[in-house]
Amino acid sequence: MLQQTTVAAVGPYYVAFLKRWPTVEALAAAPVEEVMSAWAGLGYYSRARNLHACARHVAHNLGGKFPDTEESLRALPGVGPYTASAIAAIAFAKRAAPVDGNIERVLARLYAVREPLPGAKPALRALAQELAPKERAGDFAQAMMDLGAMICTPKAPDCANCPWTEDCMGRALGLASVLPYRDAKAVRPLRRGAAFVVISTDDEVLLRRRPPKGLLGGMHEPPMSAWEVDFPANARAAPLKAAFRKLPGLVRHGFTHFELELEVYRVEGVATSAAPPATEWAPLRDLKRFALPTVMKKVIAHATADRDAGPLFKR
DNA sequence: AAGACGTGGGA
DNA sequence: TTCCCAAGTCT
Numbered sequence: 001m002l003q004q005t006t007v008a009a010v011g012p013y014y015v016a017f018l019k020r021w022p023t024v025e026a027l028a029a030a031p032v033e034e035v036m037s038a039w040a041g042l043g044y045y046s047r048a049r050n051l052h053a054c055a056r057h058v059a060h061n062l063g064g065k066f067p068d069t070e071e072s073l074r075a076l077p078g079v080g081p082y083t084a085s086a087i088a089a090i091a092f093a094k095r096a097a098p099v100d101g102n103i104e105r106v107l108a109r110l111y112a113v114r115e116p117l118p119g120a121k122p123a124l125r126a127l128a129q130e131l132a133p134k135e136r137a138g139d140f141a142q143a144m145m146d147l148g149a150m151i152c153t154p155k156a157p158d159c160a161n162c163p164w165t166e167d168c169m170g171r172a173l174g175l176a177s178v179l180p181y182r183d184a185k186a187v188r189p190l191r192r193g194a195a196f197v198v199i200s201t202d203d204e205v206l207l208r209r210r211p212p213k214g215l216l217g218g219m220h221e222p223p224m225s226a227w228e229v230d231f232p233a234n235a236r237a238a239p240l241k242a243a244f245r246k247l248p249g250l251v252r253h254g255f256t257h258f259e260l261e262l263e264v265y266r267v268e269g270v271a272t273s274a275a276p277p278a279t280e281w282a283p284l285r286d287l288k289r290f291a292l293p294t295v296m297k298k299v300i301a302h303a304t305a306d307r308d309a310g311p312l313f314k315r
Numbered sequence: 316a317a318g319a320c321g322t323g324g325g326a
Numbered sequence: 327t328t329c330c331c332a333a334g335t336c337t
Binding site: 001002003004005006007009010044046047050077078079080081082083086098100101102103141142145148149154155185 | 330331332333334335336
Binding site: 004005006008009041042043044045046047118155156186214215216217253254255256257293294295 | 317318319320321322323324325326
């Protein structure tokens, strides 16, 4: 869960997951659709699918016991170099040197590494390997991460309270607050589309499921057009023949590599029997059961703002 | 090997 | 408002 995600964002999800699926066997026994629903809102949804596949592999093929070496952990779905190393060091007390974004920043400053990321990653990994102690490597790694999160922060590091302030080459060179350098990020293109919110006579909304791989893989969404350079020329992408009304305003959402603008069309009072193939009705008052990513919650909230007493999605 | 892959919180 | 970026992984 913590891959590329802050502790604050993960907290409630972590608590809910462990309450609902306290053991690897329990998670392995869960339908993947339920796991996707429970993950909705956290982002990077392949992590949820990988976590579930990992639980099934451990429960079914490894007797419920996690492997305890970096190499064998690395073979699990969703477990890359960082996570394998972190588990080996923290859970199994092995000498391993996980390197996350915090540790990259701390090391780049401590040793004044001027090569920009991501090219500097191998050099930073080598420095981490040298530094990792034989004993309590897990505590060392977590201490480095906490230093990065609380003292050696990205913008304005609190060097006065840093235990390494006298040793820091970056600080000596006046580079502490600007390291690590990064390659320039690409400009994010804009894509546009139209979403169709169909409300039934029973206050349900029509949803379909996205393909399992790719963007928002396996998640629910209202029917919508493809996302392209321009809005669709007409409402041809509508899921059924009905008197859709185009709502004022747009739904905007930023993804990692592009920005999205969605027009929202709505129709109400549709007969429940009218659901097209591969769609299903979701009660507006019980959307928690569905795997709705944040952008899709925005669409539904936009389409129901005028007919709701209170917020549909409370946080 | 470079690009795909989400979201929310802080500055 | 806008930008940055976080306990990275997969293809």
